[in-house]
Amino acid sequence: MATDVRVQDELRAAVLRGEFAPRQRLVEVELCEQFDASRFAVRAALLALESEGLVERQPNRGARIREISLDEAIEISEIRRVVEGLVAARAAELVDDDAAERLQEIGRQMHAALAAGEPTVYSDLNATLHQSLRDIAGHDTANRIIAQLHGQMVRHQFALSRVPGRTAVSIQQHQRIIDTVCARDPAAAEAAMRDHISSVIEALRTLA
Numbered sequence: 001m002a003t004d005v006r007v008q009d010e011l012r013a014a015v016l017r018g019e020f021a022p023r024q025r026l027v028e029v030e031l032c033e034q035f036d037a038s039r040f041a042v043r044a045a046l047l048a049l050e051s052e053g054l055v056e057r058q059p060n061r062g063a064r065i066r067e068i069s070l071d072e073a074i075e076i077s078e079i080r081r082v083v084e085g086l087v088a089a090r091a092a093e094l095v096d097d098d099a100a101e102r103l104q105e106i107g108r109q110m111h112a113a114l115a116a117g118e119p120t121v122y123s124d125l126n127a128t129l130h131q132s133l134r135d136i137a138g139h140d141t142a143n144r145i146i147a148q149l150h151g152q153m154v155r156h157q158f159a160l161s162r163v164p165g166r167t168a169v170s171i172q173q174h175q176r177i178i179d180t181v182c183a184r185d186p187a188a189a190e191a192a193m194r195d196h197i198s199s200v201i202e203a204l205r206t207l208a
Helices: 002-015 028-034 039-051 070-094 098-114 119-137 140-162 166-182 187-208
Strands: 055-058 061-067
Touching: 002 039, 039 055, 061 098, 070 119, 070 140, 070 166, 070 187, 098 119, 098 187, 119 140, 119 166, 166 187
Parallel strands: none
Antiparallel strands: 055 061
């Protein structure tokens, strides 16, 4: 059977992929079967995801997927604006030539995906870019905070991707982030990332 950590990772991944709907009940017996895990391992995974804000427990009803309101999504993005700005600045300080070329290649692939009308590919590259910046920055505490916040934002990020014209705006913002990091300009990189997240916040407000 799967280990406790493995169940936690697989259940988190399933939640982030949207396999469970907001407020959907998580039945331990069903999860044991789905993940080939013991009841103890499933309960440990649910507790871990509860601490991450992905799951909530209801008295006498068990666990369910926590629904993030639009107001909370905006608050989360306001925190992301600060933390991801810090990450971008740190990445600009630490980026080397090889990492800079990888960032530029991600940018080229994002432009190609947009031109080809491949939103899923673009979304995956978006995630790859942000992860690459976190890897370059190497700020473990910031990375943990961002990972938790990202998990809570998945459903709203999907909704944002469907806003007309949003991707065309996003690609320019991401290219600016790439260019300022590769230019080794921490202040400009932080400003570029903060402007990008500010744009996300404004787009979220249009969903209300």
